[in-house]
Amino acid sequence: MEQFLVDNTARYADLVAAHALKAQTAALDAAPEASPESDITIAARLRPLLPDEVGAGQVAGVFARPGAGGVAELHEMRRPVRPTAPLALSSSSYTVDRVFGPDSATEDIYTRLVRPLVPWAWSGGMSTLFAYGQTGSGKTYTVSALECLIAHTLFSGDLDGARDVYISVIELAGKSAFDLLQARKPVSILEDSFGSTHFAGAADVRVQTGAELLAQIEAAAAFRRTEPTLKNATSSRSHAICKIRLANPALPQADEGVLYLVDLAGSEAARDKSAHTAERMKEARDINTSLSVLKDCIRGRAAVDLAGTGKPAYVPFRQTPLTRVLKHVFDPAAERACRTTVVACINPSFLDVGASKSTLRYAALLKGAPPKPQVVRYDPARPSSWDNAQLRAWVATGSGTPAVDAALLAPTETGKQLLSLPAPEFITRCLKTPGVSTEQAVAFQSKFWGMHIDSARSVAFKKGGSGRQTPADGADDSANGDSVHALTAHMDKLSQGLCSAEADPARRAEPFHTRLRPGMVVAWTPPEGVRGLPVLAGRNLAMLLAPGEDGAWTAAIVCPAVLPGAFEVFIWQQFSAAADRFVAEVILEYDVGSRYYYETV
Numbered sequence: 001m002e003q004f005l006v007d008n009t010a011r012y013a014d015l016v017a018a019h020a021l022k023a024q025t026a027a028l029d030a031a032p033e034a035s036p037e038s039d040i041t042i043a044a045r046l047r048p049l050l051p052d053e054v055g056a057g058q059v060a061g062v063f064a065r066p067g068a069g070g071v072a073e074l075h076e077m078r079r080p081v082r083p084t085a086p087l088a089l090s091s092s093s094y095t096v097d098r099v100f101g102p103d104s105a106t107e108d109i110y111t112r113l114v115r116p117l118v119p120w121a122w123s124g125g126m127s128t129l130f131a132y133g134q135t136g137s138g139k140t141y142t143v144s145a146l147e148c149l150i151a152h153t154l155f156s157g158d159l160d161g162a163r164d165v166y167i168s169v170i171e172l173a174g175k176s177a178f179d180l181l182q183a184r185k186p187v188s189i190l191e192d193s194f195g196s197t198h199f200a201g202a203a204d205v206r207v208q209t210g211a212e213l214l215a216q217i218e219a220a221a222a223f224r225r226t227e228p229t230l231k232n233a234t235s236s237r238s239h240a241i242c243k244i245r246l247a248n249p250a251l252p253q254a255d256e257g258v259l260y261l262v263d264l265a266g267s268e269a270a271r272d273k274s275a276h277t278a279e280r281m282k283e284a285r286d287i288n289t290s291l292s293v294l295k296d297c298i299r300g301r302a303a304v305d306l307a308g309t310g311k312p313a314y315v316p317f318r319q320t321p322l323t324r325v326l327k328h329v330f331d332p333a334a335e336r337a338c339r340t341t342v343v344a345c346i347n348p349s350f351l352d353v354g355a356s357k358s359t360l361r362y363a364a365l366l367k368g369a370p371p372k373p374q375v376v377r378y379d380p381a382r383p384s385s386w387d388n389a390q391l392r393a394w395v396a397t398g399s400g401t402p403a404v405d406a407a408l409l410a411p412t413e414t415g416k417q418l419l420s421l422p423a424p425e426f427i428t429r430c431l432k433t434p435g436v437s438t439e440q441a442v443a444f445q446s447k448f449w450g451m452h453i454d455s456a457r458s459v460a461f462k463k464g465g466s467g468r469q470t471p472a473d474g475a476d477d478s479a480n481g482d483s484v485h486a487l488t489a490h491m492d493k494l495s496q497g498l499c500s501a502e503a504d505p506a507r508r509a510e511p512f513h514t515r516l517r518p519g520m521v522v523a524w525t526p527p528e529g530v531r532g533l534p535v536l537a538g539r540n541l542a543m544l545l546a547p548g549e550d551g552a553w554t555a556a557i558v559c560p561a562v563l564p565g566a567f568e569v570f571i572w573q574q575f576s577a578a579a580d581r582f583v584a585e586v587i588l589e590y591d592v593g594s595r596y597y598y599e600t601v
């Protein structure tokens, strides 16, 4: 096909020129400008043909429709079925918010569509910029230039107030994630019990000037893996994600702003891969897999927009690390408002019209109305919904005798912020109240966390029941309770030795009580009035250590840890209990990066 096009380049160019003439005389339907209120804006950027492409006789096959702002036109010429039939053009058009032609500068894209993301994140919102398109279409070129402009705006002094700015940069390749600010140290992508995504183990560097921010981005770029391919001499073989966190020191109780800048790896058509080695082929497979899940999420998100029809929506964002990071863009249950700008990058060559069509199709699909963020309403059973006054009122009545002084425990924090507080800090604050013992403080912290876990579980069940996201996208609900307090999402498959699951799959079907073994984590029922052990109001976990006499087991307490959603084994807090106190197996995996256990989804 490519040879057919090359052989007929002159005819193709004539047909395109004739089409352009017709289009100019026709009335052009002006595409609507991107609404400033819209939560997602889509740009298409057509890069210029590069000198070597022009040298090879390639011509453009994708154009910005003149005067129409947001319409891209593509022209294909197919080999006729009958050799004597005249060559004809098949033209199609796609509408996005704005199409930037080959002469447009990155500053144009920034001013029109990207700049509004910065004040949004500055004021505590979540903003995301991502560029996608086929390999060699200009994603890295565009994102790097936009990063410079964003760094300038963040430190220009034009935005109200002061923010502490932190940056992390990671690379996602297949199922692995690497910290580009720590010389490619492996990290994990974890989801906490509030549904937020974390780069566990990644550096989070504070920067105080635009130059420092850019220096970090440049340092990270030096560690990003690129390889020469047929299409691009410096092809990125992975997705790069830069996360800029904006903390407001004047309002510590407010949500932090987050700005994600994502340069996706490019998709490759079969002919782009003809010279790939086995290793390049594997990379290409991983890239195409994660991009195809991204497309499924785009499709799912579009289906959510049709939710008024009663059609249940399925957005499979938990399937790959990439879509887990971009979850807030697609998640129908997201609680935080999020603004997104997508730049669909296009190589305009007539040889790549098929790939450009696919890029534009998904861009157009993203243009639908975004899922509305849910309003977090006060729920007395849900600590993460409490403001400071509601939290303090509960502490005054729910912390035992003597009551913990709420002003000392939570001077400014909301319920969600107190849940995020490291356990030792929580306990230290409780101990500031005269008369409060360590046991009381530990039990109170456990009760508070237990309440959060239980409320998260009931939210997950409600969502499942309403036909929205079902627990953990098909996770084994009986084993892990639900998707919300199953926070995990390990990128690297941890070895069986680091996982509490039964290693032998055949044995997993056996009744739970016949499978008890050292290392297994179980939910258990503590006896009434047990003393000296932290007992949670909700589910209690323990790790079995060794069988004892009369069917009893020695076990160690497993408690919620400092990092939200993580668990740690209190190996020093052992107890002995009859096997009938153990009610279900709970599968935890050990994360080497954070050194905590996480429940598997």
Ligand SMILES: Nc1ncnc2c1ncn2[C@@H]1O[C@H](COP(=O)(O)OP(=O)(O)OP(=O)(O)O)[C@@H](O)[C@H]1O
Pocket (backbone or CB within 6 Å): 046, 047, 048, 050, 133, 134, 135, 136, 137, 138, 139, 140, 141, 142, 232, 234, 235, 236, 237, 264, 265, 266, 267, 345
């Ligand atoms: N708007 C543009 N103006 C001029 N040159 C451009 C433009 N966009 C991209 N290029 C050039 O095109 C080539 C490919 O660009 P880039 O590496 O950004 O592509 P990519 O989409 O990131 O590719 P991959 O997915 O393979 O990493 C580079 O040489 C780059 O300098």
